Amino acid sequence: MIERVTLRLVEMELLFPFETSFGVEKRRRFVVVEVFEDGISGWGEAPVSLHPLYSYETAGTVWSVLKESIIPFVFKEKIEDPYRFHEKVNRFRGHRMAKASFELSLFDLYAKKKKEPLWRIYGGEKKEIEVGVSLGIEKDINKLFERISYFLERNYKRIKLKIKPGWDLQVIEKVRERFPNIPLSVDANQAYRENDIEHIKLLDNFNLLMIEQPFPASEIELHKRLQEEINTPICLDESVCCYKDMERAWRMRAMRILNVKPSRVGGACEVLKLHEFAKREGIPLWCGGMLESGIGRAHNLHIATLSSFVLPNDISENSRYYEEDITYPLFEITKRGTLPLPDGEGIGVNVDLSFLESITLRKEYLHSSLT
Ligand code: OSB
Ligand code: MG
16 A cells, blocks of 8 residues: 655756747756555656646646545555556546656656566556657757757657747758758647638648647647648647547547657556557557656656657657756667666666755655545
């Protein structure tokens, strides 16, 4: 039985500001979950942003839903098995990042108790993961060229550029002139509207691997209309929060590729369902990222070992975003543009408790005996 849960509100400074169509992020404030049983800790992370822009979840909502609802429920029902957690926690609506952070910490614990690396628990089939990099909006195009060159030299296998109205066609055109053959994709984070369709269609001329989430999350029909008129595959991110969302979008032909984030869909059990469907239907998947600390990064790496994750993943070296990180050893990219799976038990990386303490703004212990 889970004896104790520790919630930590953690703040980490980004090495570089990260700008998307939502705005600029300079630091992250997110929640780290530690579940504790029999002297073993399981770790999870809710990679929320300061404000409800990517989704409605923030550190505040994650904290309160975990503390007021999920954790008391887990203690009351004596849940320690991540599969059972996934089934039971369904009674609470939404709040998938909060659920995912807890479920993934249970998975880490579960794998550690079995003395197995997490990827083996999931049935993964890879020893290293191909990675790409996601580059934010820059002040000028030369700065962007510099960033692209830097990450190509580090062997990242795909460059994804954030776009928004005013930072799109002209930028992509210049990038294509300068780098005619690199694997390139774009991500709009919902920035366009129905009357932008004609404009967005012109992105079809740049041999992009995909166009990620051009329209608002609920606009499946709009994505379908765009996909009918362009050859470049549309990839959904924010629109798909569960298996049902994926099935609907796929059957409607609103997407040809899916970005899977365990934290967006509520954890690894839901990812396993997406994976089974993707395998049956031949849908190419890849694992997205949310500027995670080393904890979430390790979880994402294990998830990406599943065989339907066939495209380069947004899982970068820790040093892409942070000067120092909560976990060690740090992930380092190989010449092949991959991150090797850590072979330790559970997530396979260690938590640097003293560093974690030094960046913790708020901490709370929840004990099973007190509920
Ligand atoms: O849309 O994929 C996204 C970061 C924060 C919020 C949303 C997204 C992103 C990224 C970064 O693209 C990917 C990464 O963690 O490297
Ligand atoms: Mg995205």
